[in-house]
Amino acid sequence: AILFRMQSGITQEFCQQIPKVELHAHLNGSLSNKTIKKLLDRRRDLKISTAAFEKGEQRTMGDCFEMFKVIHSLVDSTEVIYEVTKDVIEEFSADGVKYLELRSTPKGLVESGMDKRRYMDAVVGAIRDYKHDNDDVIDVKFLPSIDRGRSIKDAQENLKLAEEYSISCEDIVTGIDFSGNPYTTDAAKFMPVLQGAQRVGLKSAVHLSEVKDRSDETRMFLSVPPDRIGHGTFLTDEEDVKSSVLESRIPIEVCVSSNIASNTSPPEHIKHHSVWWMGQEHPCVVCTDDKGVFSTGLSSEYFIIANALSLSEEQTLKLSESAIDFIFADENMKAKLKQIWKESKKDEVLEITFVTCLSCLDMKN
Numbered sequence: 001a002i003l004f005r006m007q008s009g010i011t012q013e014f015c016q017q018i019p020k021v022e023l024h025a026h027l028n029g030s031l032s033n034k035t036i037k038k039l040l041d042r043r044r045d046l047k048i049s050t051a052a053f054e055k056g057e058q059r060t061m062g063d064c065f066e067m068f069k070v071i072h073s074l075v076d077s078t079e080v081i082y083e084v085t086k087d088v089i090e091e092f093s094a095d096g097v098k099y100l101e102l103r104s105t106p107k108g109l110v111e112s113g114m115d116k117r118r119y120m121d122a123v124v125g126a127i128r129d130y131k132h133d134n135d136d137v138i139d140v141k142f143l144p145s146i147d148r149g150r151s152i153k154d155a156q157e158n159l160k161l162a163e164e165y166s167i168s169c170e171d172i173v174t175g176i177d178f179s180g181n182p183y184t185t186d187a188a189k190f191m192p193v194l195q196g197a198q199r200v201g202l203k204s205a206v207h208l209s210e211v212k213d214r215s216d217e218t219r220m221f222l223s224v225p226p227d228r229i230g231h232g233t234f235l236t237d238e239e240d241v242k243s244s245v246l247e248s249r250i251p252i253e254v255c256v257s258s259n260i261a262s263n264t265s266p267p268e269h270i271k272h273h274s275v276w277w278m279g280q281e282h283p284c285v286v287c288t289d290d291k292g293v294f295s296t297g298l299s300s301e302y303f304i305i306a307n308a309l310s311l312s313e314e315q316t317l318k319l320s321e322s323a324i325d326f327i328f329a330d331e332n333m334k335a336k337l338k339q340i341w342k343e344s345k346k347d348e349v350l351e352i353t354f355v356t357c358l359s360c361l362d363m364k365n
C-alpha cells in the first residue's frame with residue numbers, strides 16, 4: 001500500500017488530523033476568543049478595556065503582558081479556573097492533541113477567597129474530570145509556573161506546592177515551568193528555586209534566551225540544566241552557548257507565531273531560529289505558547305513549520321511523534337502514545353487504499 005501522499009505542500013487539514021503532543025501552553029494565554037467573550041459578558045461590571053487585544057500585528061511583548069493582566073482580572077475564582085481549564089483541554093483535544101502539558105502560575109486572590117492551593121486543586125480537578133467524562137481521549141499534565149516577574153518568596157511557595165502535588169497527584173503534576181516577562185533582569189535570584197526543583201525530582205521547562213542579550217543569564221540557567229528549553233530564540237548569538245546546547249541535546253520548545261507576534265523573530269517563517277536547530281538535527285518540539293493571545297492552534301503551528309521546511313506528510317507525522325520522547329511522563333505513557341501514532345499510520349494506509357480503490361472504479365466506468 002502507498003503510505004503517504006506524495007503531493008508537495010502540507011495542508012492545514014492534514015496537520016489537524018495527525019495526532020499531536022503539546023508541551024508548551026500557558027493556561028491563561030490559551031483561552032480562546034470564545035471563552036474570553038463568555039467571561040467578558042459575565043463581568044460587564046469590571047468595565048475592562050480590550051485595547052491591547054485589538055492591536056493585532058502591531059502588538060509588542062509589552063502588549064502581550066497587558067493582555068495577560070486583562071485575562072487574569074477575568075479568571076479570578078476557582079470556579080472560573082476550573083471552567084477555563086476544561087475549555088482549553090477541549091479545544092486542544094478537538095485540534096488533535098493526544099497529550100497536553102498545561103502550565104500555569106498558581107495565584108491567590110483575597111477578594112474571592114482563592115488561594116494558591118485552591119488554584120492548584122481547580123486545575124487538577126478539571127484535568128481529572130475532563131479525562132473521566134471524555135473516555136480518556138487526551139492525557140493532561142500540569143506544570144505549576146514560576147513567574148520571574150514576581151518575588152522569590154512567591155517562587156518558593158510555588159516550588160513547594162509543585163513538590164507536594166507531585167506526590168499527592170503524581171499522575172498529573174510532574175514538573176515546573178519558569179516563565180514571566182523576559183525583560184526582567186534580576187532572574188539570577190531564582191537559581192536556588194530551579195536547583196531545588198531538580199533536587200526533588202521535578203522536571204523543568206525553562207524559558208531561555210527569549211529576548212536578545214541574555215547570554216549571562218542563559219549560561220547560568222543552562223548550568224542547572226533544564227529538561228527542556230522554551231523558545232531559545234537567541235541561543236545562537238554566542239558560540240559557547242550555541243555549542244553547549246547542541247551538545248546537551250536539550251529539546252527546544254518551538255513557538256513560531258508567538259515569537260513573530262511578540263516581535264522577537266522576523267515575520268518570514270523560514271527565518272525562524274528553529275529552522276537552524278532542526279537543520280542540525282537538534283530535538284525540537286512544535287508548540288503554541290499562548291494559542292488564545294496569539295490566535296493560533298497546534299495544527300496551525302505544524303502547518304507553518306511543515307511548509308517552511310517543505311516537509312512531506314510522513315516527515316510531519318514523524319516530527320509530531322518525536323515529541324513523545326520529551327514529555328514529562330513515565331515510560332508507560334510514552335508507550336501508550338507511541339501506540340496511538342502506530343494506529344494513526346494504519347488509518348492512513350486504509351484511507352489511501354480506499355481512495356485508490358475509488359479511483360480504480362472511476363477509471364473502469
Ligand SMILES: CNc1ncnc2c1ncn2[C@@H]1O[C@H](COP(=O)(O)O)[C@@H](O)[C@H]1O
Nearest residue numbers: 026027028029068104105145147179180181
Ligand atoms: C509570550 N511569551 C511568554 N514569555 C514568558 N512568559 C509567558 C509568555 N507567555 C505567557 N507567559 C506566562 O504565562 C502567564 C499566563 O498564563 P498563566 O496565568 O500562568 O496561566 C503570563 O502571565 C506569563 O507569566
Ligand SMILES: [Zn+2]
Nearest residue numbers: 026179230289
Ligand atoms: Zn511560554
